[in-house]
Amino acid sequence: MRAADFHCERQFSWRRQLIQLIKWNFSMKKREPAFVANDILGTLLFLFILVMLNLGLAVFPGSFSIETLPTLASLCPDASNCIAMGYIQPNSSLPQAASQAILTELAQLIAESEPQFTATNALKAFPSEQAMTDYRNQNDKSLFVGLELQAVNVTNFDTVYYIWVLDSLFASSNYNAVGYTTAQAYLDRAIINAQRSLIGPPGTPKLKSPLTYTANNGVRFASINIKEISVGVQIVFYMILMFQTVTANATRALANDKAILRPGMVVMGLNETVYIFSVLVVQIISSLPVMIVVTIVLCTFGKVFIYASPVLIGVILVLYSMLCAAFGYFLSVIFPDPRQSTGMSFISLYLGLAMYAVGKLSLFDKSGVSTAIQTVWLLSPHACFGRILDLIFSQETILQSVNLTTLSNYPKIRTAVIMLAVDIPIWFILSWVLEKLYPGKDQKGLPITFLFDKKFWIPESVNEAVLGGDLDEIAPIHQEASDDIELVDFTAVGEKQKHSVRVANIVMKFPGSKKKHLGPIGLFHQWLSKKRGKDVDVNVNVGGDEKEVPKEVVALNNVSIDLHSGQTLALLGHNGSGKTTMLSILSGGLLPTAGKMVVKTKTNSPRGYSFLDTSKPMELNLIRRNLGVCPQFDVLFPSFTCKEHLILYAALKGIVVLPSSSPKKTQSELLNEYIDALLEDVDLALKTNVRTVSLSGGQKRKLSLAIALLGNPSLILLDEPTSGMDVGATEKVWKLIQEIKGNKTIIITTHSMEEADTLGDRIAILNKGEFQTIGTSLFLKGKFGVGFRMMVDVKEGGNFDQILDAVKQVFPAADLTASSSTTGSITLVKPEKITSLEYSELLSGLFTKLNALIDVGELKDVNAIGLGQTTLEQVFLSLNDKDDDQRQAS
Ligand SMILES: Nc1ncnc2c1ncn2[C@@H]1O[C@H](COP(=O)(O)OP(=O)(O)OP(=O)(O)O)[C@@H](O)[C@H]1O
Known part of the structure; x- marks a missing residue:
């Protein structure tokens, strides 16, 4: 059975995503034992130092x-x-x-x-x-x-x-x-x-x-x-250090993923909140065994806590590790660069210790300091933890046991422990809200009122009324006739298929690199050279860079297109022409500087569909449920097998395979069968259980394609899907794309003219962020092709002059390219200012005339003539030439 024969539905489930992500995070940990060992040893090292310090200095009662x-x-x-x-x-x-x-x-x-x-x-x-x-x-x-x-x-x-x-x-x-x-x-x-x-x-x-x-x-x-105060402080210090790995790990994991994995996974349907939750849950669960060991050591032979109950200490340590993880999330939001945020996790530790010290020396239990200030101070995770330890040590010092049930007798400890617990949701929610408001570079944040917006909590509640009604208001698109753009005749297109994707006047500008200042060495070099009377070339990059760099890069400049479903658009263009940028905006990965992209999406509205705006995060959630993306760079996890990838992404996309009539199968059996069929479709059946680290480049592309096709999405964006594939595999993929096309809208970027010609119902050529042309292959060839070519076979020892002269009488610009002594082709360059119809009449007249001449023996050297059409490659090259000419002229 082919994957297309399965009937899939998207049933978005938070629970399913969470379970799958937790499993995935655990598997990631399991497959990277070195990292896990490092985390455990980091904690145990500080535990060891702490216990040695404690035993060595004999600071415990009774020693x-x-x-x-x-x-x-x-x-x-x-x-x-x-x-x-x-x-x-x-x-x-x-x-x-x-x-x-x-x-x-x-x-x-x-x-x-x-x-x-x-x-x-x-x-x-x-x-x-x-x-x-x-x-x-x-x-x-x-x-x-x-x-x-x-x-x-x-x-x-x-x-x-x-x-x-x-x-x-x-x-x-x-x-x-x-x-x-x-x-x-x-x-x-x-x-x-x-x-x-x-x-x-x-x-x-x-x-x-x-x-x-x-x-x-x-x-x-x-x-x-x-039990001296100085020793107490050291114990607090080492205990906070012991937890540093928890904060650092959570920060590193979330910041790394945010920069590398998450954007790709979000486009595939990942719910970021669920994702973050899963990472934190895994961090916390995996630190539990270590926390238990730490508690046992501290409360038994480590003799750090002799009177306090181990259960209380265990609860406090677990709460603190949860708080460290939530605080790590906060750091990853504030410092999205992974290196920066990992560094900041250490700096925040020192700041936290400083806050603890300030709290201890001048705030806590000091007369004249209001309870409110003391409580606010406890919002600092380290200060709060330090405060709890201090208070428990106070009771240890007077040989007094504190446990969970008697906590109410110790109001200060109770308040601090409650604050420790309350800090966890506070830091989590704060980070979560900040991330929603400021999601990062080139992303659009939600309005501050998002928490009270029904659409945020129930994406399905987006409806026509919310969207503001008429399509043309949403995406006014310039469809006026243009010489280089072939208009689509929408009269032949059904209402349901129309306007599946509308791209209207999109502009995308990226900031250019900043002009760097000359560094100290560069300045010295400049000064020295001036002293020596030499002219300094500031473009010489010595410790700095004075080269003029553009203030911004215009990746897309006012591009518009209107597609309907059942259509494949092939985007062609040189490197850097803006193809990937356009797909990224469509998938919601990038926020355009201006303009709109509107996608027709299945919704609960009375019409059954709505036109949703890709720049509105809340509407994007719905678009993504019907979107399949094969990004330019594979978002794959080296230690996971092909099948594991598809299972994870199926959960992220909420794919449910509907049962066929018989026999009755469980959802997991159905999903298994569907995934096997998909792997078969992309020719990866033999690699089902192979980890992606051992796949070739082309095989990885196939897996990315399979991920994009998961669940039969109605909009499929494929960024150079066949790059790196061999000829056989490429042809199989082409065939597959043609088979699945149905009522979908597929946009494919490629550098292969053959691919664009084979797959593209419409082909758009982007050049420096602008559409040079859009139309069917035939339109492009007719419009920009150098015309038809005449294939000529001459006899051995014969020449092409006679026939070339005859052709020139009709097409004066005709040119000969001989590929051997007996075969050649003559380009039949279309004269300017004639219509396509006149051109084909000229062609047919020429062929009639030449065949007659051959028949009567006037062209005695010619064996045979034939007609060949311009390739898309020639169109592309000719558009290039045109562009070069225009540039030179200007
Ligand atoms: N994040 C970014 N920051 C700054 N400039 C960018 C960014 N992404 C793309 N650009 C610039 O935008 C332009 C278009 O890039 P894009 O990746 O869309 O090109 P492309 O047509 O997909 O190229 P290729 O065929 O090489 O994949 C390029 O000049 C590129 O340098």
Whole structure:
């Protein structure tokens, strides 16, 4: 069965596109293991550094444990007359309330585990260091340990203190014996308790004195917590770095695809939103296993989180990786150049870290900073993540466990986690809207009101009323008679076929390359040359380029054409004449500078069709559902097979193969059969399961052609479809195109005159962006051909002079080209100012006369004469000559 025998319908389905794209993205990942390994290793490297840092610096609670701490009472010969600790009154620059809270906690802890000390002699205040020293000197058995608070910052955990011990004892003893470690254990616990009351959730119980813990064997332990702010910052820093690959990957993938793959795929029916969603979903799913490993390491032997629940940490990491992916999307929209956006993903990381630092140092928890500003700051992905880590570390520092169910007890953490989750849709939607408004170079953005436009959400809702009615209003086209343009007689064309494509006064201008400034080396060269008295040729490209370059390139200049279905238009023209540009505008890939292209498309309107404008993105969506494009450069994926390509594009185009009467088959069986038939049609059956990387150039073109033909679209644009194909394959493709033509409109660009002659019902020759001529092959040959040629056979040893003289009597400009001593051709150049009819009458008169002369033996050297017509090639060359002449004349 041929592919054309299958009945296909377009049923656009977001779900089907999404599933197919997710599968495709996963397969892409699977087939590029080096990239995947790089992503995983990148994350694991930072995890490793983080864990090493954490373990190496012993920053986690409990890492510093001292056995058998002596009580302070054991230092005093008579505890009831001794003071456990003296302290110097906190300096007035210290926060008095927090300092007092620490001292109160300290007194309570000492009293709790060493009842020998009375409430009054557990702690004694001294106005200065000197007073404390004097007291000890006067009461030599009453004070052994002193304390001085240097800095108190309970919420930021940078409380600094001195512990005073006696020189005389310390010289011959160790930290334990002089009470230093005991005092430190009390003090650290007192600070933790003060912090618990200040930053713990309401009702957080106080920790007991370190000296009240008694293990089974009677040994006492003290655990000393020294989680420092500096270490906390480093942990945040490394954790953010750990996720850099997620942002960089999403940015790279989306920007690369936007620049290379997406435009081609969009023309094939890809829904960009679904595509982006699929890329992000795949990024996130594929980073999940790594996130699980990271969570396990951080919460178990890595000891970065000891109290926080692994589920909470896992959820936060997954949310953050989703946010990084959404932020990567944003970067790819703002910096569409792939190299630029990948670079920006790193710069944004540093900016994000800076935002986190600014937030931490001067915004979060600072009085006078409004909650609104703090919340807005959390819109920065890295600042938000950093803030969450900071807050969780605060709870870790006070040995407090946070988990998902108790999150409501920690309003700051809860707010930050909610912001982390809310940031994901915010960045995604922001990027998505920006991309719709500013889709990129030469593309038309949607109006800002697009979100409220029904046509955007339901393309089928485009109808006649929306389009504004009459065809001529939509695309007024100049159809006045022109010498070089053959008018189509539309009276013979049915209403349904008419105006399938109208191109009206299209102008396309590209910006020319910018004039570069001389670089420093060029400027130096210029200066040096001037010094030496030499004239500087600024066109010499030394470090810069001063050559005059055009401000703009006019690729199409006011071109118009009106086609009807069932017609193939062959576009001919030199390189750079504007053929591809015209197809790109028709497929919506480019936005014209001026003019309109209108395509008649099947819609739900009462007539069953509408004239849709290719420059209106919302109408373009509908056009593309009935469009097949074979681009000049194949949009193929090297690691995918021919069949996989067709399955993917079938899903993008929403192709559904309708079942024939029997037997009953599933949609996937039908699609399979259809794709096999299509591959057979383009002569690729033997390459069905071969990856495109191993296809030849011509075979790749065949696959691109098959993709264009998928689903029997009514408008087919083929940009040099047979380039690189051998003769046999080319002829097969020609045959196929002729077979499928039916009621379709096919526009084909080519450099092959034979192809244009064979396929083109109408042939248009573009030259420097303008139609030089449009018409049937016959029209072109008659109009621009040098005329007919007379083929002449002469006898061996004979000459052509006699016959040439006879011909010149009728066609004075006739010219002879001898291809051998016995064969030659005489061009019968059409005299100017005679009609085609007069020309053919002249020809028939000439042949009658010459045959009579041969018969009577007057042209004794001539064996036979025949008539040959001009080729399209000659038309093309003659138009070239005409153009050259005009240029020289001007
Ligand atoms: N994106 C672009 N930016 C700037 N100039 C462009 C761009 N695309 C095309 N042009 C210019 O527009 C003109 C027409 O190019 P186009 O690709 O349409 O020619 P073509 O007829 O298809 O050529 P070929 O036969 O080589 O494929 C050329 O001068 C080309 O340099």
